[in-house]
Amino acid sequence: MVSHIKERNNTSSEHGEEHDWWMELCRESAIHGMPYLARKDLHWIERVFWLAMIVAAAYYAIGSCLSQWQRFRDNPIVYEYEYLFALRSFPFMGVTLCTQFVTMEDRVSGAIVHNTWDMETNSTEDEVDYYREFLLVVNRLHYNNLETLAPYENDTTLENINFVELLFNILQKVLPAANQSLPSFAPTLTEMGLCQTTSQLVKFGNPYGKNVKLKVPPVRQCNSFANCQTTIKPAVAGTHVNLFMHDVNEVMLPQDRRTVGIDTGTETSYLLKVLLSSISAEDEVRNVPVAYRKCRYIEENYLKYYSPYHPSLCRLECRINVALDLCKCKPYFYAAGPKEHICSVKGMICLARNKWLDRNCDCLPLCKENSFIVAEELGQSGGGTQYAGANFERTIIIQQELPKMGMKRRVVFSTDQLIMSFGGAIGLFLGASFMTIYGLTYVILYYLVVKCKRRPQLQRDKSAPIKIA
Numbered sequence: 001m002v003s004h005i006k007e008r009n010n011t012s013s014e015h016g017e018e019h020d021w022w023m024e025l026c027r028e029s030a031i032h033g034m035p036y037l038a039r040k041d042l043h044w045i046e047r048v049f050w051l052a053m054i055v056a057a058a059y060y061a062i063g064s065c066l067s068q069w070q071r072f073r074d075n076p077i078v079y080e081y082e083y084l085f086a087l088r089s090f091p092f093m094g095v096t097l098c099t100q101f102v103t104m105e106d107r108v109s110g111a112i113v114h115n116t117w118d119m120e121t122n123s124t125e126d127e128v129d130y131y132r133e134f135l136l137v138v139n140r141l142h143y144n145n146l147e148t149l150a151p152y153e154n155d156t157t158l159e160n161i162n163f164v165e166l167l168f169n170i171l172q173k174v175l176p177a178a179n180q181s182l183p184s185f186a187p188t189l190t191e192m193g194l195c196q197t198t199s200q201l202v203k204f205g206n207p208y209g210k211n212v213k214l215k216v217p218p219v220r221q222c223n224s225f226a227n228c229q230t231t232i233k234p235a236v237a238g239t240h241v242n243l244f245m246h247d248v249n250e251v252m253l254p255q256d257r258r259t260v261g262i263d264t265g266t267e268t269s270y271l272l273k274v275l276l277s278s279i280s281a282e283d284e285v286r287n288v289p290v291a292y293r294k295c296r297y298i299e300e301n302y303l304k305y306y307s308p309y310h311p312s313l314c315r316l317e318c319r320i321n322v323a324l325d326l327c328k329c330k331p332y333f334y335a336a337g338p339k340e341h342i343c344s345v346k347g348m349i350c351l352a353r354n355k356w357l358d359r360n361c362d363c364l365p366l367c368k369e370n371s372f373i374v375a376e377e378l379g380q381s382g383g384g385t386q387y388a389g390a391n392f393e394r395t396i397i398i399q400q401e402l403p404k405m406g407m408k409r410r411v412v413f414s415t416d417q418l419i420m421s422f423g424g425a426i427g428l429f430l431g432a433s434f435m436t437i438y439g440l441t442y443v444i445l446y447y448l449v450v451k452c453k454r455r456p457q458l459q460r461d462k463s464a465p466i467k468i469a
Contacts, residue, residue, distance in 0.1 A: 032431040057429040064425035076292050076413045084406045092220040094248035098195040099174050100240040112169045139170050143191035146352040149345050158345050163332040167194040186214040189333045190252050201251050205335050228400040247370050251312040260372045270396045273376035278406035281367040295367040305336040311363045318361035326354045
């Protein structure tokens with residue numbers, strides 16, 4: 001088609017005639033009905049008929065392409081069940097323990113008060129009790145009850161308090177020192193305060209800073225032939241323990257669908273049977289854009305303070321940004337982010353009053369993820385409050401049960417299928433193909449080039465003086 005246009009264009013140029021590009025385009029186009037528009041032997045009604053048919057076909061072709069695009073954008077992926085029992089291994093869950101003392105010994109709390117606020121020996125008992133109450137408030141402080149600090153808002157002696165150091169002093173019987181480590185748990189800062197965890201992302205909650213490297217045991221693989229059970233013994237009897245179970249490669253997030261929280265209270269023994277729920281993805285999911293598949297892989301990171309990508313880390317960063325935006329500081333339980341903008345008592349009260357938890361965090365899940373459901377829960381007090389053996393028998397047993405079926409993300413409408421559906425719709429209604437579109441594009445560009453080249457020549461010819469022989 002292009003070669004014919006060039007030949008006829010050169011012929012018309014030699015004879016000084018203006019080339020009829022529209023007629024040439026209609027004759028050479030592969031779109032159904034276009035050649036009839038260029039035939040001068042047809043009645044004008046026939047030409048109008050074919051023009052209407054072309055417009056109608058183009059309308060339906062474009063509408064079909066738009067509907068296929070809408071389908072690709074909204075539902076390119078479906079979930080299907082797959083058989084998993086005895087075929088795959090799964091990592092054992094991550095466990096995070098958050099300990100709160102129900103009561104504190106007067107000797108211990110008194111020593112913390114005197115060391116922290118440098119209380120003199122002649123201090124009244126009311127002053128000491130005031131700071132003891134503050135210690136209990138700090139011990140129970142978490143992301144969702146910052147308003148409990150309101151009675152201490154105007155206390156100037158609490159403006160520069162180091163909450164992390166204070167918590168280490170309160171939980172000194174539970175948490176190890178900076179140069180020590182527990183065989184199964186490592187200290188970590190979470191939204192529930194200072195806790196212990198088996199998460200492989202413990203470095204992002206390191207309460208000691210970068211100078212101390214925390215170690216947790218490697219990930220245990222759990223299958224039909226392995227022991228999917230763990231036993232936990234709280235370090236101190238009589239403490240209130242909040243137990244959180246989550247993916248071992250995630251950070252604990254309270255009140256999150258991927259985290260199971262159990263308030264074990266002060267029960268002597270606790271038995272939990274937890275069912276693992278798995279979501280996998282086929283390899284073609286990676287080829288679908290993130291905005292359409294609505295999930296991410298860990299290497300598709302866009303976070304500022306964390307890497308690689310995990311939904312839990314995304315929400316932590318979102319909360320940090322919200323806190324910085326509202327009150328120009330971040331709570332102490334976020335180890336990442338700016339180090340010089342840690343909230344004081346007034347700052348955390350500011351967050352509570354501004355309802356910082358109402359801000360939504362748009363964090364996509366992982367394309368391959370594990371979550372947990374409590375299948376059975378059993379707690380026993382073991383002989384009442386006066387039972388002497390309670391201090392030795394207090395245990396928490398967790399059994400992870402493997403699923404027989406799992407969910408899998410499968411692509412039903414990929415980018416290649418989208419392109420083919422476009423081609424099918426255009427070919428069905430218009431009879432066009434990729435080469436047709438390429439030829440039309442080339443002719444239009446060629447027309448523009450010829451016009452741009454000839455316009456200066458025409459202007460020079462018009463401005464030139466007329467010679468009379």
